[in-house]
Amino acid sequence: MKDGVCKGRLETYRTNAIVYSTIFPWSVTIKDVARLAGVSTATASRVLNHDRRIAPETFKSVSEVIAASGYRRNTIARSLKTSRSHAVGFLTPEIANDFFIYIAEGVEERLQAEGYSLIICRLHPE
Structure with a gap:
């Protein structure tokens, strides 16, 4: 793709980005990125994953x-695809206790x- 073509598309996108991101802040997809860059979704995905090819x-x-475009990966969709949530549970006996919250923040x-x-959860005593 010629650099000028890509820059022209980016400028057009930037002009509409404020309205687009205000109305639909979550809707920039990998397909949108691929279309704007003039590449396939597979290529856009490879860029996101830092593929050496x-x-x-x-x-x-x-x-x-x-x-x-302000594209952000959809972590829920990614976790469904990879079967990995990248979430860790933190169980605490008290949420109001500053000690446990200090540890949770770290x-x-x-x-x-x-x-x-x-993910922080409070243990309920039996």
């Missing part, structure tokens, strides 16, 4: 579209750095 210029143009910070999310 992608040419550097293709990687750059698709990455620009991803950044301009755990969550570390998990987020690794791409995981934290």
